[in-house]
Amino acid sequence: MRGGTPTPGVGGVVQAAHAPRTSVLLVDDQPSDLIALERHLRPFELHIVKARSGEEALDLLEDADFALVLMDVKMPGLDGLETARLLRKHAPERRHVPLIFLTGASREEVSVAHGYSTGAVDWLRKPVEPETLRAKVRVFVDLHRERESLRRQQAELHEREREMLEASRRRAEEALRESQRTLSTLMDNLPGMAFRCHPDRTFALVSEGCLGLTGYTAAEFVSGARRWTDLLHPEDVGRVEQAAEEAFAAGRQLTVMYRIQTREGGVKWVWDRSVGIYHPDGALRFIEGFAADISDRKAAEMERERLVTELREAVRLREEFLSVASHELRTPLTPLALRLQLLQQALEEKCPDAEPLHRHVEAARGQVRRLTSLTDSLLDATRISSGRLTLRLEEDVDLAALVRDVATDFETQAARVDCPLVVEAAGRILGRWDVLRLEQVVTNLLSNALKFGAGRAVHLRVVERDGWARLTVRDEGIGMDEGVRARVFGRFERGVSDRHYGGLGLGLYISREVVEALGGRIHVESEPGRGATFTVELPCRPPLQ
Known part of the structure; x- marks a missing residue:
């Protein structure tokens, strides 16, 4: 087994299965700063988009909507302040996108303060403190997601309203071609209640659909024996009356959802769409509309x-x-x-x-x-x-010596499964790492290689280049196909039957998390029957946690 099942991100933010991803734009000419920002924001499960210049950021902002922009002030070419100014000037539809400046020097703070005129909402001093960054980002991400959720709900409601209005329009056109009797019959068979009422909310006309909706007959409403306002749920009365007053005073149609109490004592949710009919002098004459039962939808x-x-x-x-x-x-x-x-x-x-x-x-x-x-x-x-994996970084940790020590500990196990160990770890490769966690990664990879490559040599190689340490662990065993490679670093994922290969499927998952926490990366290359090569790349000086 080589890994486990991916799980949702931590941090208390979980997106709906079909909701669009929340995008955040990071703008900085320094790749290391972009990597650090992306790592700090990983708990939010965001779609991170990175730009290396102000020009690139403007191009991205033309085509995509972002919940937040984190932008470095000092960049070659267009700096952060000029980029923000051009964005507000030439892309007014993006003015709502919150902008947080990142500044690396105190002398830039005056410029940042003036930058609020470009639409910035905040600024942070570099190097960014992760908890402060996440606290600020969480606010705007949550606001964006709530806004997008409301927008989707409104779109769904508008589509439903459009469909219902379209159905009503077709029925009305058909009724106009027939007699008043046909019109009355049609109204009485509507899946709800059509009505006309006076400004004081007493009914002048109501369809028989009111009986199924409320339990009261049309005659009871028209005679005044029963008033519609008496049916409103006490908790909804004030809200509905205020919405109606504002809509009819402004000449707008009213769309509102509320609860009513039926004759049987039950409670139903009602969708109410109505419009005002006005005298020539602008005074409200009638209110005409339609009410439908949406209790099932609410349930x-x-x-x-x-x-x-x-x-x-x-x-x-x-x-x-x-x-x-x-x-x-x-x-x-x-x-x-x-x-x-x-x-x-x-x-x-x-x-x-x-x-x-x-x-x-x-x-x-x-x-x-x-x-x-x-x-x-x-x-x-x-x-x-749960976000509680901690690192204890030490100076001058020798990765080459660590790999040799781990290989020595595995000699007996390797001999038992007839797997010669070939180690290429000459010299010293020093870095600022967590010794125990790094040893855990090497142990997991070597144990994995011996498990799946039994009977053939296992090769370990450590090199350093351009400030990065590179560890490869290669076996000549059963290998894996593309489907297994895609999920091999997941949690509890099993690429082969646990009847033949033991373990919990957590070794590679934990290894990936440790490597990424150290600012590095891990990947695998493999084909069925041709073994597997796991590669770990670590910066010798990982970013501060």
Whole structure:
């Protein structure tokens, strides 16, 4: 098995399955700054678009909508302030896009302050503090997503309204070609209630659809025995009356959704579309409109919200369970490992010839180490998914020596599966890294190679070039197809049956997260039957966390 299943991003922001991706534009002429910004924003599951100049940013802004623009002030060619000014001048439709300036020197702050006239909403000092950046970005991302959600809902509602109005128009045209009797029959069979009422909301005319909608007859409404306003839910009365007053005062049609209480005591959601009919002097004469039952739609929306809430809770409980389970599994492992060690020491001191017992104890210790490794992998997976993976960076860590040490530890295992280890790690390759996490990555890759390349040589090579360390681990085993390669670094993903290859499918997932946390990258090249080559590239001086 080579990896695990991808999961949603952390940070409390989850996008709907069919919602468009939220895009953020990063503008900076320094690639390292762009990489750092992109890494800081990774928890938000954003579509990150990067530009290396003001000219490129203007071109991108012409064709795409962004939730936020993060722009460096000082750039060659068009600087940030001039780019913002040109954007506001030549692309007025993008004036709503929030702009945050990034400044690397205090002397630029005066220019940034003047830059608020170009539409900037804030600025940050470089190097950017990740939590401050995420706090500011979260506000604009959430606002953008809420705005886009409202826009989609309005579009859906407008489409529904258009369809209903189109249906009403066709029915009205047909009714005009027939007698008043045909018109009345048509009105009475509408999937809702058509009405005409006076400005005081007493009905002058109402279709028989009111009976199915409210439980009251048309005669009861027209006679005044029952007023429509009496049916409104108490919590909606003020909102509906205010909307009606504003719409008819401005000569606009009214579209509103609210609840009514039926004769049977139930509650229904109603979609109400009405228009004012005015005297020549502008005074309101009648209100004509249509009301329809949308209770099913509202119920579906509430059910969807309930399911989303339950899903989020299920994900939270799963992560909590994995964390608790990992800790609980480790609790008995530590004393068990200690007792096995003491037992082995006792055997060596008192029974030096008990070779079978020594083998059994060593096998048991190997299983404890394996179970400890699996438990640590589960614990790391929960830390990663909850954003709690931490690094302890040290100066002058020698990657070449680390690789040689890990390979030495695996010599016995490699010999057992008949896999010669070929190590090319001459000299010293120094960097600022987390020793334990880096050792974990090398261990995972080498263990993976021995598992899938048993019986053939495994090659490890470490080189340095242009401030980057490059580690390759190549096996000559079963390899993998394109489908497996696409998901090999996911969490709990299995490319082959776990009946033949053990493990939790977390090693490559954790390795990828550690490498990326160190500012690096990892990828794989492989074909079925031709082995696999995993490549890790790390900056010798990773960005500050």
